[in-house]
Amino acid sequence: MNTNLALLLLLAPFLGFLFNIFFGKKIGKTASGVVGTLTVVLSFALTLCFFSKINIDQQPIQIQLFNWIQISNFRVDFGFLLDQLSILWLLFVTGIGSLIHLYSISYMHDDENMHKFFAYLNLFIFFMITLVIGSNLLVLFIGWEGVGLCSYLLIGFWHKNQEYNDAAKKAFIMNRIGDLGLLIGIFIIGSLFPTLDYTTLKTAIASSNNLDISMISLAAFALFIGACGKSAQIPLYTWLPDAMAGPTPVSALIHAATMVTAGIFMITRLNYVFDLAPEVQNIIAIIGAVTSLVAATIALVQTDIKKVLAYSTVSQLGLMFLALGFGAYEIAVFHVITHAFFKACLFLGSGSVIHALHGEQDMRRMGGVKKVMGITFITFLLSSLAISGIPPFSGFFSKDEILMTAFHNNIALWVIASLASLMTAFYMFRLLYLTFFKEFRGTEHQKSHLHESPALITFPLIVLAILATIGGAISLPTGSWLNGYLAPLFSKEAHEAHHFGTTEYTLMAVAVLGGIIGITIAFVKYIKQNQVPAEDAEITGFAKVLYNKYYVDEIYDAIFVKSTNVLSRFFRDYVETSLSSLVFGLGKVTNELSYQGKKLQTGSIGFYLFVFVLGLCSIVTYLFLAQ
Amino acid sequence: MTNILNEIGIENYIFLSVILFCIGVFGVLYRRNAIIVFMSIEIMLNAVNLLFVAFSTYHQDAQGQVFVFFSMAVAAAEVAVGLAILVSIFRNLGSIDINNLKNLKG
Amino acid sequence: MNVSLLLIILLVGAFATYFAGDKLASKVALLFSLVALGTSIALLNAYNVGENISFFKYWINNPSVSYSFTADGLSLIMLLLTTTLTPLIIYSSFGNEYKNAKSFYALILFMTFAMSGTFLASDGLLYYIFWELALIPIYFIALIWGNGDTEERKKAVVKFFIYTLAGSLFMLIAFVYLYQKAGSFLIQDLHKVELSRMEQFWIFWAFFLAYAIKIPIIPFHTWQAKVYQKAPTVGTMLLSGIMLKMGLYSVLRWQIPITPIASKTYLPILIGFGIAGVIYGSIVALRQKDLKKLLAYSSLAHVGLIAAGCYTLNIDGLRGAVLQMLAHGFVVVGLFFAAEIIYRRFGTRTIADMGGIRTQAPKFASLFMILVLASVALPTTFNFVGEFTVLYSLYQINVWFALLGGTTIILGAYYMLKMYQQVMLGETNSKVFADVNFHETLVLVIIIAVIFFFGLYPRPINELITPSLDQILRTLNRIQ
């Protein structure tokens, strides 16, 4: 029973994909969209069943399908594990997924390849589910690469534009770098305790008394690199902003809510491995903090509405990694969920604006749309408050938890994180003001066509906004449902530790204050003084550096891409040719010899006989000397 | 006949015929006129014949002398063929200098 | 029923095709190749029920040589690969018109015959004979029906022939030497023969020369790209799909077990060669202007990894190598066929002249995409199973090997996606590109089906090959 349900849950989106690939064009755009959406909704419904089930009896559900890959010392089964974590993840993957499908029906309606778009979205959901419910690392890897593929397909969805294709390629390859790390991690784990299955692995670690910590740390580090690739952490984050080339729903679903959180999922899954490697955890924490700050600084000056959101995503993910670094997995998960709500909402909101402005993404060409786009504005406002950590919105609770943990473990990182969140508040409201307030700065034509988006777009916005507002409820500082729910997963006792004293309250105050300061600065800058960000040419000084993202892309390009291509050209033009001429050379030499030899064949009898006699004499004399 | 080889010694016969043979060889090597080259070859063969006879007396055995007849017959046949070839060459080239025969080479 | 039947069918098929005349040749060839496929499946069946399908008959008494064909799991799987790909390859050529078709298809069948013989022969000399025989048909196929400027083609093909022949002649010497030692060419006797370290090293390198040129392992690969480019696509498919597997198969079957000490001593060097091939091939592939050449270099990279797997001398490496051989066989045939499909429409193989095809031919674009993904070893494709196993075996030797070999998943993705982008994507092409017709679709779909089926369920193959691979490892470790 469970098996069939689980399979249905998994395969429903896949069937949707197949249906849309083969019949999508025939049945027309809306129909294909509806089909795509319904399949995801179905999965969502099934997830809810499982969720209710697991809430009653804490029993995780194990499903083994068949033996997949056979390795000398262990074998990998095709199996699923439905426990608290995976079901929780399924909830928002399928939930937000179905909302975004719904949204896309209207958003993508002008695109002639809409059925393909839905096919890819369904495929993505399918792979994401695989990633989440896989019972071992290799099934996770299927999903891991699969979502990478889908993000490739969707980023490059408008494949006539080679720049988009470049972005897609970049995303795929950077992910692959991470994947190699993940693979190596899998190898190490597989050879240490011959299994890749989560549950058996957990017991194996728990039972064994002499663990090779150094190897485990190496494994943890390798896995973390994988996570960096997927979850866009330093140094592998540059693909995410470029990924905004894809349609906005894609950015909302894949590059904000679901796929990018896969890294956090994986680390939380393997918390028992990471707990064994404290130094790796430190690295994770540091990387997370730094990423959050760097991304936030870049976001300060971006003018493309989606770029800002992209960098804010990177920064938020950084915060999550910070939490993971301190072993506060449930807090990271908490932030993942709340972030999924408000970030999805923000992206969809921006999408609705872009939609209204016929694809205009530059904030300098926007402004004042709040008059016509009321709903969009409200939802956007709520989510912005949430992300800026203003109580009582969801973001406040999750972010505050993270900051608190940081404070308790490492002041320096706490400072960095707080700075990041202050900047977050600033740039979010900068975005808000520039987009919705003041006068419209775009063309007349655009102005005339300004309109509120249709219900299909606004409905998801509203839902998400509500969630973003109240989402914090699942883990209130006083008695957290989430921590209780996730408790079975974690070996050591969850971080209920910091009972609420003065420090905690001051910290909260500081955090909130930071948010408010950020908002105020933005308000002063863009409402009071009515500034508009300068045109690209006029940007100077440090702002220019920030505007160009610290030139990281350029540096990577120079170091890796260029050098590889130079090497490739060198190999092609010199090494290859010289190698082959080496082989040809032998032939040439013999040919030359033959050419010279022909001269010996003079045709004169005298000479022939002379050589004859010479040979005769030499042989005879040699024989004499020999005897 | 108490054979004279005892006085002279077989070696000298060998030396003599070797010398004759070498003369023949050098003739073949250095002369350009085909006829003379033939003659030189004949000298070689006859040097050998001489040695045959010497050996046959040395061994008191007739086979050697019989062999000489074979070789003479063969030599005659060879020369006949050779002269025939030479004639046709003379018809075509108007000369029998073997230096003119260098069309086949390389 | 024994394996010789299959060989007979193929040989008869070759002649029948020749005498069928140009009109019917292709059909007859396809028919016979399908019959061969059926036979090999029947053989597999017989093998599984434990019937004895090997064939033995004395041939020459001194030196004692015999017609000895034995089939274990390894040979059978290679046989299946050959007999499955051949009909596909023949069928894929239906779109083209060949002059003097009867000889063309006859040669294809003859080559299949020779290659099957190579996989089956268990007598050293017999094996060598088939090994050489396989060379002649491909030589003529590439020479007569190849494309591009004749002079260049001649140069490339003759180089290929002489180069490979040179390699294999040294193998012949090694065999003769072994015969002196063992007094027989039969593989089981050759496995028994005890050789001194020195002898082993010489024999090892003699074999290595032959195989390194055939596979090819760098730096012996210089013939490859040009020949792949100049040969007709059918020839390229035969070469890359089946023929280079002959080399890898021989490494497992002949080289490693006969010279255990040497192979153990040189293990790191050989793996180094393989991995160097992976990186080098991938990097060179990045900047190729000709589609077939690019694919040639990609296949150089892949076989590098396979070779590395073979030389790890552990069960994972061997198993992964075999799986990867099969996977690569199918994928590379598919990719070359895709190149051919484009050539049929655009009459060019220069990547620069392509692009913007996807909008015109969505079906083809999707099929091609799947092939590309398979060749970059996306999970659930057959290639992933092989690549994962090989990389894991490399990790068991040394983590750095795994890391360097693993770069294939990055670089591979790089050049393949770059290629796909330049060939398929971008602004709609001005030239008209008709979408794939029924024949073409069928071929590609079959290949893709195979790739995914075994990508998800490689178990039957594992169960088939594992015993014989274990056997090989036992022979390998007979001297400790």
Next chain:
Amino acid sequence: MNTLIAIIGLGILCLLFEIFDARKAIIPIVVIGLLAILGLDISEYNNPNTYYNNMLIVGKFSSGFSGLFIILTIFLVSLSHKFYENHQTKISDFIAIKIFLLAGAVAMVSFGNLAMFFLGIEVLSIALYVLASSNRLSIKSNEAGLKYFLMGSFASGIILFGICLIYGAMGSFDVTEISELSRSAELPIWFPIGIVLVFIGMLFKIAAVPFHFWAPDVYEGSPALTTALMSTLAKVVAVATLYKLVKTMNADISPAFQLIIVIVSIASMTVGNIMALRQVNVKRMLAFSGISHAGFMLMTLLSISKSSGTLLYYTSAYALAGIAAFSVILYVCKTKENEDITNFHGLGKNNPLMAAILTASLLSMAGIPVFGGFFAKLFLFNQAIQAEFIALVIIAVINSIISVGYYFKLILAMYTKEPNETKIPTPTVYYAVAVIAIVLNIALGLFPSFVLDLL
């Protein structure tokens, strides 16, 4: 014995046919006669015997090789019909000469006495001089004849001198006596010299380096059919005789002597192959390839005690391939004035069968499997390695790689070049000979034991 007599009888018969003016009948009659003689020879195979107090020793060796010679002669004779179309009057002479040549050949392999040996050589050589220059009006043919004649008779002189020294040392021409004596008593210094001189004379006949210079010129100059005869029959005869000579008179070869053999054989292979690379005239190319093959055949002398079977196998494989190749060459160059490679352009299109046959025979010479040539080389290498001449084998292998270079030049010309004129009709006899020869060659490859175990 009877074989020899019968052959001579047949030769005389040919001359008589001339007198009775029945030229049409000659060739069929001769072929039938030769077939009969072949049967006779086979009957002799099983009852070895000696005649005329050891003048002739008929045994497995002699009758085996004689059989090969006879077969080759059958092919050559049946080819001559078309070849001499335009001067019918001479035909009986040419045929008769060939028959007598065969007689000489048979005498050479079955000699039991140096006199017989010498006569055999001379009969063979003189016949060849005549055939080489048989095209009187062509200066090339004359030159070839004269060159061959001069150098040949020079070599005969050397051989004769050698025989003489041997006789001087042993006091006998009987090979069996000589070999016994050579083992027992300590020998006068000139005995080894004699052996060496005879050996060198034979090296000249098989055209081994450095006594090979005549071969390319003579092959090129002589009429194609004669070249065919030289490169197949004559070479095989000479090698067989050399082998028998060394085996009977010098059974225990001194290391020094072995070294000479090794060096000469290496030199012959290498020079022959390398020189062949840049030839444009096919006959000339085959001459050089013949030189290299002579080098290969010399390897049999290194394991002389048991390599006679191998030698027979190698020679027959080589000769059959040669016959097939030459019958194609004759067909192609019938109307041309020379035998340049350009004449072969596009043969693959004009006449696929002939092209295929030529390809097959070249592959056989290059030593590609299933053709006789491959097994010949294989057995050769096998024995050489057994006798621990691995270095020599490696060089031989490198040489056979080089040889592929020029064999394939011809194949390429046939298949990749465009034909430069319309196809010419093929006389069926050429087809017949070519096909039979190549089929025999392949059969040789498929059932090697049949020939290998004859001796």
